[in-house]
Amino acid sequence: MNTSNPNIRRYAGDIPQLLAYDSANDELMVIDKSAKQVKRITVNDFITNFLSGTLNSAAAVSVGTAQMDLVTGDDVQAAIDRIDELLVGANREYIRLDIGDETTPLTTGTNKFTFRMPHLFTLESVRASVTTAPTDADLIIDINEAGVSVLGDKLSIDAGEKTSQSATTPATITDPNIADDGEITIDIDQVGSTIAGAGLKITLIGSKSLV
Numbered sequence: 001m002n003t004s005n006p007n008i009r010r011y012a013g014d015i016p017q018l019l020a021y022d023s024a025n026d027e028l029m030v031i032d033k034s035a036k037q038v039k040r041i042t043v044n045d046f047i048t049n050f051l052s053g054t055l056n057s058a059a060a061v062s063v064g065t066a067q068m069d070l071v072t073g074d075d076v077q078a079a080i081d082r083i084d085e086l087l088v089g090a091n092r093e094y095i096r097l098d099i100g101d102e103t104t105p106l107t108t109g110t111n112k113f114t115f116r117m118p119h120l121f122t123l124e125s126v127r128a129s130v131t132t133a134p135t136d137a138d139l140i141i142d143i144n145e146a147g148v149s150v151l152g153d154k155l156s157i158d159a160g161e162k163t164s165q166s167a168t169t170p171a172t173i174t175d176p177n178i179a180d181d182g183e184i185t186i187d188i189d190q191v192g193s194t195i196a197g198a199g200l201k202i203t204l205i206g207s208k209s210l211v
Helices: 012-017 043-051 067-071 073-091
Strands: 020-021 028-030 037-042 092-100 109-116 121-129 139-145 155-158 181-190 200-208
Touching: 012 121, 037 043, 037 200, 092 181, 109 121, 139 200, 181 200
Parallel strands: none
Antiparallel strands: 020 028, 028 037, 092 200, 109 181, 121 200, 139 155, 139 181
């Protein structure tokens, strides 16, 4: 059973309570230890009660012992995978950084923007856009934590474009785990050679870690 995901680790103690996942109805079978019953509960209700710390008091419908034969290791893993999917979605965050104003030409340099991450964060993807496109050279951006790049291939906007979504070489993330209070800095490694580009915005996309 895979419990390596940080979103899973927080409720690892409750994993033995999960019996099966009914994908057709998006419901779980769980053991209510206090009531000594097997219960059926929707995944959304499970998430809501888990996040509020009231898992054991979740409203659920008791099911008969005849359904206990549905229990297998694969069922439990399917339940964990589904819970993790919703937990990640529930904790999805988009952090937008505005680098300069809308009209001033961008310039190269380090520490163009600095902030501290307010919590543990798992970085999943990054995007950039500009109001004025760079010309005759790509705009290249680096993102660092504690002075060390978290990217392999840097974030870039191709010459003549306004978004990184159309970049010839998409950005890759080599260190997705951002520490609580980690110092994040933005460097501009290259700007357009004729028109530098202006109005740079960067979006960090990921999830707030639960541990």
